[in-house]
Amino acid sequence: MIATPRAASRRLKILYIAYPLLPISEESCGGAEQVLVNVEREMNRRGHDTVVAACRGSKVAGELFVTGEAPRGSDQFQVRNAEHNRRVLGLIRERGREFDLVHDQSGTFWQDLKPDDTLPVPVLVTLHLPRSFYSEEAFARVPDVVTFNCVSQTQAASFREVQAMCVPNGINLHKYSFSPRTGRYLLWLGRICEEKGTHLAIEVAQRTGRPLMIAGQVYPFSYHRHYFREMIWPHLDGERVTWLESPNHQLKLELLQNAHAVLIPSLVKETSSLVAMEAMACGTPVIAFRRGALPEVIADGRTGFIVDSTDEMARAIDRVEQISANECRQHVEERFSATRMADDYELLYHRIAAKPDSALAS
Numbered sequence: 001m002i003a004t005p006r007a008a009s010r011r012l013k014i015l016y017i018a019y020p021l022l023p024i025s026e027e028s029c030g031g032a033e034q035v036l037v038n039v040e041r042e043m044n045r046r047g048h049d050t051v052v053a054a055c056r057g058s059k060v061a062g063e064l065f066v067t068g069e070a071p072r073g074s075d076q077f078q079v080r081n082a083e084h085n086r087r088v089l090g091l092i093r094e095r096g097r098e099f100d101l102v103h104d105q106s107g108t109f110w111q112d113l114k115p116d117d118t119l120p121v122p123v124l125v126t127l128h129l130p131r132s133f134y135s136e137e138a139f140a141r142v143p144d145v146v147t148f149n150c151v152s153q154t155q156a157a158s159f160r161e162v163q164a165m166c167v168p169n170g171i172n173l174h175k176y177s178f179s180p181r182t183g184r185y186l187l188w189l190g191r192i193c194e195e196k197g198t199h200l201a202i203e204v205a206q207r208t209g210r211p212l213m214i215a216g217q218v219y220p221f222s223y224h225r226h227y228f229r230e231m232i233w234p235h236l237d238g239e240r241v242t243w244l245e246s247p248n249h250q251l252k253l254e255l256l257q258n259a260h261a262v263l264i265p266s267l268v269k270e271t272s273s274l275v276a277m278e279a280m281a282c283g284t285p286v287i288a289f290r291r292g293a294l295p296e297v298i299a300d301g302r303t304g305f306i307v308d309s310t311d312e313m314a315r316a317i318d319r320v321e322q323i324s325a326n327e328c329r330q331h332v333e334e335r336f337s338a339t340r341m342a343d344d345y346e347l348l349y350h351r352i353a354a355k356p357d358s359a360l361a362s
Helices: 031-045 074-098 153-157 198-208 222-235 249-258 274-281 310-317 325-335 338-353
Strands: 013-017 049-054 063-066 101-104 123-127 146-150 186-191 212-217 241-245 261-264 286-289 304-307
Touching: 013 031, 013 074, 031 049, 031 274, 031 338, 049 074, 063 074, 101 338, 123 338, 146 153, 186 198, 186 249, 186 274, 198 212, 198 222, 198 261, 198 310, 212 249, 249 274, 261 274, 274 286, 274 325, 286 310, 304 310
Parallel strands: 013 049, 013 101, 049 063, 101 123, 123 146, 186 212, 186 261, 212 241, 261 286, 286 304
Antiparallel strands: none
16 A cells, blocks of 8 residues: 555646456446556546547546447457457557656556566556466566556555555445445345356355355356356356346445345455455445455454365355444445555556656665
8 A cells, every 4th residue: 555645746648558358337347447446537537638548438527438349259359359458558559748647557558568568658457357367477587667556455465576565455345335234135246257156155155055146247258157057057047146147336235235144265366355445334334355455455253254275165154234224334445445446546546756767776
């Protein structure tokens, strides 16, 4: 986290680069997309000029630069990704001197840059994925204009070779109102794929005899769809296990507010968890595997439980009544608000814009 108090700041012009596969909006399912939407909206509200490079159909606070249509299938990803990055690079070379910095949250644009590429504007790259998701070569020769940022201290520790900054994620607290109500069902929320452990949430629910609500989207990747068809679909009966595809915000809020607990049985080293923040903001405890930054986000024993197996997760459900809904909300207000995240990014933007010729080392 950037701890310096918020400074009086000059107006900046910022180009945001979105993930190339889907349109972005406040209804976006992916964490990187939600972070971009929150930061861009807040910067625009503060008087900065914002431009977002994204798929057609995206809804942003500032100017939308359309890079193309969202692909209909995963087989089109490489073509779509190349088109997206080519158009963004063309925009930067044509209008780059209009911008004070580029904030790349696409996950791919910076990797297409060549070491000798000379861009007229510094580039801040927020890394949203675990270190193992990037090739060894990705960081071998990075252009001098690029600075990296991580979204948790746990993640940053695994990127020591690039001396990444650290601005933890945050959520818009106004959108996640507190409610002490609790229901009987368990909730799994997010992107439906094997690495997120949706099938393990089903296993835990079956062990405890509680109904499970699965709320989320199946991305248009063949291996995601195969996983859903083989591991999730056979269990959907509308009673013990129910799937709500791509719920809008109001439904998502109601699900979070009324759940007995939210389960996060992730199989990868999570770099953050917006789902955990959203649940706790609503007063709902979270039970999660000890993966990556999840122990950084969830206060074990106070806002939920950190566990090491499905057996422990099932047993922890009986202890949920020990968790205070008020403490869950307070925890997020103190550490994971979108306002705090925007304050940190604003300070980082000014530091980077003031040093366009070199990446920050501290």
